[in-house]
Amino acid sequence: MLAYTFKRLLALVPTLLAASVLVFLFVHLIPGDPAAILLGDSATPEDVARLSREMGLDRPIYVQYFIWLGNALQGDFGTSVFFRTPVMEVIAGGAETSILLALLTMVWIILLGIPIGVLSATRHGTWVDQLASGGAMLFASVPTFWLGLYLILIFAVWLGWFPSSGFPSIHDEGGLLNLRYLLLPSMTLAAPNAALIIRLVRASMLDVQREDHVRTARAKGLHPARVAIKHVFRNALISVAAAFGFTFAALISEAVVTETVFSLPGVGRLVVQSILRRDYPVIQGVILVIVCLYMVINLIVDLAYAWLDPRVSLK
Amino acid sequence: MALLEVKDLAIAVAVGGQLVPVVHGVSFTVEAGKTLGIVGESGCGKSLTSLAIMGLLEGSQVRITSGSILFDGQDMLTLPAERRRAIMGADMAMIFQEPMTSLNPVYRVGEQIAESILQHRKVSKAQARERAIELLRLVRIPDPEGRVDSFPHQLSGGMRQRVMIAMALACDPKLLIADEPTTALDVTVQARILDLLKELQDETGMAIMLISHDLGVIAETCDDVAVMYWGKIIETAPADELFSTMAHPYTRGLMASIPVSDREVERLEAIPSRVPMLGEKLDGCAFHPRCGRARPICSDIDPVAIAVSPSHFARCHFPGEDQA
Numbered sequence: 001m002l003a004y005t006f007k008r009l010l011a012l013v014p015t016l017l018a019a020s021v022l023v024f025l026f027v028h029l030i031p032g033d034p035a036a037i038l039l040g041d042s043a044t045p046e047d048v049a050r051l052s053r054e055m056g057l058d059r060p061i062y063v064q065y066f067i068w069l070g071n072a073l074q075g076d077f078g079t080s081v082f083f084r085t086p087v088m089e090v091i092a093g094g095a096e097t098s099i100l101l102a103l104l105t106m107v108w109i110i111l112l113g114i115p116i117g118v119l120s121a122t123r124h125g126t127w128v129d130q131l132a133s134g135g136a137m138l139f140a141s142v143p144t145f146w147l148g149l150y151l152i153l154i155f156a157v158w159l160g161w162f163p164s165s166g167f168p169s170i171h172d173e174g175g176l177l178n179l180r181y182l183l184l185p186s187m188t189l190a191a192p193n194a195a196l197i198i199r200l201v202r203a204s205m206l207d208v209q210r211e212d213h214v215r216t217a218r219a220k221g222l223h224p225a226r227v228a229i230k231h232v233f234r235n236a237l238i239s240v241a242a243a244f245g246f247t248f249a250a251l252i253s254e255a256v257v258t259e260t261v262f263s264l265p266g267v268g269r270l271v272v273q274s275i276l277r278r279d280y281p282v283i284q285g286v287i288l289v290i291v292c293l294y295m296v297i298n299l300i301v302d303l304a305y306a307w308l309d310p311r312v313s314l315k
Numbered sequence: 316m317a318l319l320e321v322k323d324l325a326i327a328v329a330v331g332g333q334l335v336p337v338v339h340g341v342s343f344t345v346e347a348g349k350t351l352g353i354v355g356e357s358g359c360g361k362s363l364t365s366l367a368i369m370g371l372l373e374g375s376q377v378r379i380t381s382g383s384i385l386f387d388g389q390d391m392l393t394l395p396a397e398r399r400r401a402i403m404g405a406d407m408a409m410i411f412q413e414p415m416t417s418l419n420p421v422y423r424v425g426e427q428i429a430e431s432i433l434q435h436r437k438v439s440k441a442q443a444r445e446r447a448i449e450l451l452r453l454v455r456i457p458d459p460e461g462r463v464d465s466f467p468h469q470l471s472g473g474m475r476q477r478v479m480i481a482m483a484l485a486c487d488p489k490l491l492i493a494d495e496p497t498t499a500l501d502v503t504v505q506a507r508i509l510d511l512l513k514e515l516q517d518e519t520g521m522a523i524m525l526i527s528h529d530l531g532v533i534a535e536t537c538d539d540v541a542v543m544y545w546g547k548i549i550e551t552a553p554a555d556e557l558f559s560t561m562a563h564p565y566t567r568g569l570m571a572s573i574p575v576s577d578r579e580v581e582r583l584e585a586i587p588s589r590v591p592m593l594g595e596k597l598d599g600c601a602f603h604p605r606c607g608r609a610r611p612i613c614s615d616i617d618p619v620a621i622a623v624s625p626s627h628f629a630r631c632h633f634p635g636e637d638q639a
Contacts (some may be wrong), residue, residue: 212416216479218371220431221403231419238421310466311420 001303008299019291020072023284024065033057037278055081068284077285082277087285090270097167097182097266098255101189104182105251108190109197114240116194117201121236122228124206132198140195144254148188148261155184165263185262189254193247200243204236211235238309245301252290316388317344318522319368319490324382326363326372326546334378338363338546341382345490350516350523352537352554354530354569358590360546361526365494368524369409370399387489405435408483412495414476418467424451424478425463431485450481453518454511473504480511487519494526509536530573534558542566545591545601551620552627562629565602600632608636 035051036043052058056067071078077087120132139147156164167181168174208214209232217231218224252268259268267286274282306312326338338360345351353361366372368384370391384391386407391399411417419427428450429443438446444463451459454477467475476496483491493512497505513536516523527533533540533554540557542550542565550563561567571584588605591597600606603613612632620628623635 212411212413213419215371216411216417216482217419217430219369219404219409220434220482221400221405222430222434223400234421235419309421311468 001306004306005299005303008302012295012299015295016292020069020288021065023287023291024068025061028061028280033278072285072288077288078281080274080279080282082274082279082282087281090282091267091285091289094265094267094270096169097264098259098268100170100179101182101186101255101259101264101266102251104179104186105189105193108186109194109247112190113194113197114201117198118205118228118233120198120202121205121209121232122224124202124209129202133202136195136198138195139191140199142191144188144192144257145261147191148185148258151184151188152262167264167266182264185258185264188261189251189258192254193250196247196250197240197243200240201233201236204239205232208232208235238305241301241304241308244304245298248297249294252294317385318347318387319345319524320383320385321364321368322383322385324364324367324384325380326360326367327378327380329376329378334380336380336546337377338367341541341543341546341548343541343548343551345522345524346538347489347522348516348520349538350525350536352533352540353524353526353543354528354533354540355543356528356569356590359543361543362494364543365409365492365524365526369407369492370403371409401435404431404483405486406488407490407492408486408488409492409494410476410479410483410496412498414472414479414499417479418475420467423464423466424470428463428478428482428485431482435486446485447481450484451478453484453515454478454481456481472500473508476500476504476508477511480508480515484515484519484521488521490522490524492524492526495528496525497532498528505532512536530569542569545597547601547630549602549631550627550629552623556624556627560623560627560635562623562627562634563602563631564606564608566629568605600630602631608633 033048033052035048035055035057039047039051049058056064059067068078075088077091079085080087080090083090116132116136120129120136123129152164155161162184163181164184168178170176170178172178205228214227214231217227222230255266256268256271258264259266260272263269267290271283271286273279274286321344322342323340324338324342325336325340327334327336329335341360341364343351343353353364355361363372363377366377367379368386368391372379379392382392386402389402391402394402418424422430425444425447428447429440432438432443432446433440436443448459448463451462456462456474456477462470462474467478470478480496491512496512497508500508509532512523512525515521523536525533525536537554540550540552540554541548542557542563544565550557550561550566552562557566558570561570565586568584568586572586586605587607591601591604597604599612599614599616600609600618603609606613610632616632618630618632620630621634622628629635
């Protein structure tokens with residue numbers, strides 16, 4: 001297991017390099033000269049050229065890449081054109097919001113997705129199942145921004161139960177109670193993904209339920225609930241675990257929208273704003289961090305998969 | 316009193332809101348310590364009958380429409396679910412046709428055997444594990460201390476069926492239902508599993524209900540035999556009597572279609588035509604469309620069981636006629 005993990009980590013290096021090239025190049029495809037944007041409308045062409053030279057933008061693109069990569073490997077993604085502070089600090093500033101939002105969202109996905117999926121499968125064909133499946137279908141098809149706006153309208157504007165936007169740090173006044181700012185955003189973000197997990201848990205459990213070994217379990221005289229959890233669900237979990245990798249990818253793109261709708265100071269909104277500001281170093285830094293995170297999450301999913309299914313051997 | 320007494324058991328499958336009868340009132344008994352063989356071709360209802368006895372039809376599209384299943388004096392069909400589960404896997408246990416898929420792939424075989432013990436006996440986990448090792452030794456699995464921690468995919472088909480048997484024997488059942496236990500195994504392994512079942516029966520005194528499509532298997536292992544055709548039992552007799560005087564033409568056809576290695580024959584005998592579809596409406600004897608000596612009465616009146624001898628019954632208007 002340890003050797004396998006190490007090998008997988010090594011295999012991440014070429015993937016990361018490829019990703020870094022793509023990230024670096026994509027940003028240069030975006031039209032607009034950052035030096036010109038930074039200096040504003042009144043800047044003379046000489047000023048723009050001077051700033052370009054200072055930022056290294058006049059050098060050949062592959063030189064720019066290697067300089068950037070060399071620095072990135074040391075944790076230095078450069079200085080934000082907009083904030084004039086190191087990119088790592090800018091990203092760290094949004095990290096608290098995004099990490100807490102992601103954790104809360106995962107909690108919702110697991111707390112809603114798994115029990116409702118199990119219930120739906122064990123009550124297969126009844127009104128409980130139809131309600132759960134229909135609801136899941138609805139939430140899986142609703143666009144994140146639309147759901148977010150409606151949650152704001154109902155729970156923040158009409159009922160006034162939760163704040164509609166922003167997020168003061170949990171280190172600020174209010175402490176953990178500030179998490180209530182993330183309640184609506186995390187529910188918005190969780191809805192389509194929990195819906196996916198509900199449908200997936202239900203479908204895999206119904207598949208496993210037909211397998212011979214479940215009949216063996218019932219023949220032991222076990223209580224139906226025990227058969228459902230220990231035998232059916234435990235096997236269904238194998239395919240559900242594989243889906244969590246994809247769920248995470250979906251979360252990242254949906255977080256961008258959600259953080260924008262709820263004006264959260266997170267990494268997702270930072271990406272959008274940085275693109276609008278042509279803040280190359282920040283865009284590159286954030287995307288590379290997300291790529292790393294995504295690859296680590298997928299490695300964890302693979303390891304979990306092998307741990308859940310003894311037939312998968314780690315070689 | 317018989318250990319198991321099945322009376323007029325009828326089973327139907329729900330198809331599009333309609334109940335299509337598939338087992339048409341079967342009755343038989345299994346005596347304590349004896350082996351009853353139920354033989355018939357695929358789709359004759361023998362597996363459904365065994366699943367009904369074991370209580371494994373619940374939640375499926377299959378319904379028991381009438382009859383009773385008396386086990387140890389209790390009617391399994393009217394027993395509350397909880398008391399019924401207390402019997403399943405304890406006094407009554409079952410092994411299945413497909414050893415490759417009948418074990419849960421994610422648990423070690425020892426855990427799966429122990430689960431049954433922990434369900435029905437007040438023992439500690441360590442004691443259950445000891446008992447699991449003992450059971451693996453009982454079913455002649457080499458190195459039981461090592462094998463107890465194997466996953467199913469690390470064992471061969473024959474070994475997995477031995478594990479299934481160990482699991483079934485975990486709580487010393489009075490009745491073991493074996494539904495085609497050797498069909499999925501190759502011939503040499505088949506013989507060893509059958510020998511094992513016989514030896515275990517001698518050691519434990521349990522009764523066995525053996526379901527098979529293979530008359531050879533039945534002949535080797537059973538005290539009594541019931542032959543099923545299209546959801547009905549068409550002939551019952553002690554095994555030695557049945558194999559010396561087959562009264563029903565279907566039984567004879569079944570026997571004639573077995574390949575015999577020391578007899579030179581060009582073609583095997585086959586019973587003409589096919590088994591009627593489930594739920595098909597048939598007047599008279601269900602076998603008459605395929606029977607070589609059907610007469611007008613056979614297509615009009617369904618024959619009742621006629622005694623060929625005090626212990627031998629056949630549902631045929633002309634039992635034992637023109638014996639080959």
